[in-house]
Amino acid sequence: MIRRIDLRGRLATGEVLDYRALVPRAPVDVEAALDAVRPICADVRHRGVAALKELTSRFDGVDVDDLRVPESVLHAALDGLDTDVRAALDESIVRARRVHADQRRTDVTTTVVPGGTVTERWVPVQRVGLYAPGGLAVYPSSVVMNVVPAQEAGVEEIAVASPPQQGPDGLPHPTILAACALLGVTEVYAVGGAQAIAMFAYGAGDDAGTGCAPVDMVTGPGNVYVAAAKRLLKGVIGIDAEAGPTEIAILADAAADPRHVAADLISQAEHDTLAASVLVTDDGALADAVEAELDVQVAATKHVDRVATALGGDQSGIVLVDDLEQGLAVVDAYAAEHLEIHTRDAADVASRVRNAGAVFVGPWSPVSLGDYAAGSNHVLPTGASARHTSGLSVQSFLRGIHVVEYDEAALRDVAAHVETLADAEDLPAHGAAVRARFTAGGVQTGGSAGTTTGDTS
Known part of the structure; x- marks a missing residue:
């Protein structure tokens, strides 16, 4: 089901190993997608709401009269939300606020010389557009992860866009709408894909003088067309990152529980057939046990075909290394979106990691916890961009302005x-x-x- 990449003994022969190339990722060609999104963005720029309605009908199969979701619909979605789901979202919001509140910056004034000062002021972006995807799965948790840091940063205006769902209402998924209402966001649009990013970048009014005003910055994950639109429009708007397929790497030794490792590999594989699940270990017996667990657990999971395709893809694998030192070198080169450490002295090993979107330490800190309720942010850099980029945070929505006074x-x-x-x-x-x-x-x-x-x- 999952391939093996055996690096053991190769360094001893004097071979120079390119770990970035040896642990490949899913083939995602954002550059090729630019050709598809360029006319979409141009159409939205020139025709505004009319273009958005036509594009929504073409790509989502939904005819919408009003792109903006009425506040009454948001409140109705919250009123109709399952009580357990609401309680879970409430807890997720509380924990996220607790973590992100501690990320706030304070202004600092440095006296360079007597009579000469430089003050760094931290000023929030004024207006942001947040994208909540809706494809194979629905992500109210992404609403939380985008909105909370923006609010904690002090952003004045927050707009959310999410694809409309096919059905009589033609609205975004009700759980998305309920999450917006729970967070106090009242500006929500039933627009998805590249056209949503273009709407945020250029604005989209109509003859009645209503519509979406341009934003200063767009954040949030999406498919390759959303990523391509972000790349195309970067400069017109600020962006967080170009999100690619999700990925997990697990660094493990003989102390790891193969059931936990297999379950966590599967948890990311169920996102998408292009999702990457990578185990790096110096223990061949653990690799065998994990493979055996995958056979059992994949067969029992709901999205078995999607998971099996992801685990069997070139982007997933078990990497066998000589020792944990080589394992650390591999995961640092890979720079995973999510990195779990299942080793003896896991905290010490985790402290030596340089490149990862987020690190999950020990058997009781699975990525799923971070997805929903750890308090950390789950909007994280993918495609090895963790080597130079951080996950979404309060800092993402702040600009440092130097004020010079001599x-x-x-x-x-x-x-x-x-x-x-x-x-x-x-x-x-x-x-x-x-x-x-x-x-x-x-x-x-x-x-x-x-x-x-x-x-x-």
């Missing part, structure tokens, strides 16, 4: 250095802008501020 004496003290560097870069007007503050009609006044200009005879 008095006359502080500027005079450094003026000569500014002029020298300006001349070195052949930008004399830069130096002149400083010099003008200490001259009157070309005559330098008081003290020394570098070279003077004009006739002083």
Whole structure:
């Protein structure tokens, strides 16, 4: 069901191993998808609401009269929500708020010299568009994970878009709507795919003067067309990341429970046929036991075909290594969205990981916990981008602005250095802008501020 990649003994022969290439990922061609989304985004830009309605009918099979979901519908969805689901969402929100509240930044003022300060102000993005996907599964948890950090950052305006579901109402899934109501989000649109990202980027009004105003930033996961639209429109809007298929890597040794490992590999595989499930271990007996568990557990899972396809794909596998040192090198090169550590001294091993979207330590911290109720964020970097990108957080919605304030004496003290560097870069007007503050009609006044200009005879 799942292939093996055996790296044992290869380093001893002097072979140079490229771990990034040896543990491949699902083939996702965002660049190719650009050709499909470019005309969609252009259509939304030029025709607004009319284009969105036509595209929704074409791609979702739903005819909508009003793209914006009425507030009354949001409240009705919340009133009709299963009590257990509501309690679970409530707990997820409470825990997420607890973690994200601690991520808030405070302004810091540095006195560089007497009379000269630089203050870093942390200012939230004013308006954001949050995307909640709705394909093989429905993700109210993604609403929580996007909305909570934006709210904790102090974002003033939050709009959510989610694909309409086929049916008499043509609305996003009611659990998505209920989650929005629970979080106090009242601006929700029944729009999905690349057209939703274009709506957020360009805005979409109609003759009545209603519609979605442009946003400053878009976050949230989606399919390859959503990722392509984000790539295309980056610059018009800020984005969090281009989300690819979900992935889990598990670093395990002989101390791991094969039932837990197999169950966690399956939990990610049920997302999508392109989902990646990778076990890295130095214990061949554990690998055998995990394979045996996969045979049993996959047969009993609901989405057996989807899971089996994902586990059998090139993006999934069991990687056998000489020891945990090599295992750490492999998982750091792989830079998984989710990384579980099932080893002796798991906390110590986890502390040595450099590259991962999120790390789950020990047998009682499965990825599923992080998906819903750990308090951490589950919008995480995929496709090895964890080497340079973080998961969604309060910081994602904040901008650091430097505020510079020098008095006359502080500027005079450094003026000569500014002029020298300006001349070195052949930008004399830069130096002149400083010099003008200490001259009157070309005559330098008081003290020394570098070279003077004009006739002083």
